[in-house]
Amino acid sequence: MSNHEQLKRITDRIQSRQEPQKLSPASVWDPALSAEIESLSFTTPTAHAAVDKAMIALKAGLHLCNDSLDESHSYSQEIEDDSTGSYWHGIMHRMEGDYSNANYWFHRAGAHLSQANIQVRVSDYLRTDVDLEKLPQGAVREALQAIRDAQVWRAQVLTDAIAAQERGREQEETRTVLEMIQRIELSELLAFTVTAATK
Incomplete structure (x- = not known):
């Protein structure tokens, strides 16, 4: 299976959730999905810093959508100078109940394109x-x-x-x-x- 096919399978699984995520998730939604997210890679011989940051942000986001707060945090911490990484970082802290820290990271993210x-x-x-x-x-x-x-x-x-x-x-x-x-x-x-x- 190609990386793009694997990513589609992961995102389809996330989008299949019937109920919205809890505001403060207490556990990982799908533990098997965490392993799939970890194995995802789009690194190529011509990859550059922006691509690497985007991939790290993607893993931070996918883990967060799976209620894997700790895993998401570990990735967003790697790209603290990136707007997308900061946005995911802020949502992670919001979900764990650290609201002032969440707002700090939203400020760092600035006017994000999304x-x-x-x-x-x-x-x-x-x-x-x-x-x-x-x-x-x-x-x-x-x-x-x-x-x-x-x-x-x-x-x-x-x-x-x-x-x-x-x-x-x-x-x-x-x-x-x-x-x-x-x-x-x-x-x-x-x-x-x-x-x-x-x-």
């Missing part, structure tokens, strides 16, 4: 599929309104909303919405990362 698509999709989801006025009042609803109405994606706003949710200050009705937004964010960032690693 964020325009994330904002469009999330805003559309919040406008068409969610009646925000029916959600319980509180920090999460306020954050969701801010995300819906924003012109640019700010991962820090989502992080603050998730922090409020996970600290038990919000109703469970908002958890489903946050999980779907995280799913959109992960999907767009993974699509960007796959393209960067395989072009």
Whole structure:
């Protein structure tokens, strides 16, 4: 099986998840998938630093989509000067509940190229599929309104909303919405990362 076929099999498996990932995953989703991700390689004799960083970011992202937080972290730490690596790094810390560290890495990632698509999709989801006025009042609803109405994606706003949710200050009705937004964010960032690693 070629590396591209193997990558497609991995991404298809990740996309087959019926339920969105937990905001704070407690265990690896598919242990067998972790081994497949580890064996993935697009290194060629003509590979250069940008390709290597893209491949490292890809493994960080694939592991994170498999709820393998430790493995994802080990890869994102290798490319701390890379915007995509920093973005994956931030999401990893958000999932483990280290929210201030997550926001630090989102700041390091800067205006990532995936964020325009994330904002469009999330805003559309919040406008068409969610009646925000029916959600319980509180920090999460306020954050969701801010995300819906924003012109640019700010991962820090989502992080603050998730922090409020996970600290038990919000109703469970908002958890489903946050999980779907995280799913959109992960999907767009993974699509960007796959393209960067395989072009």
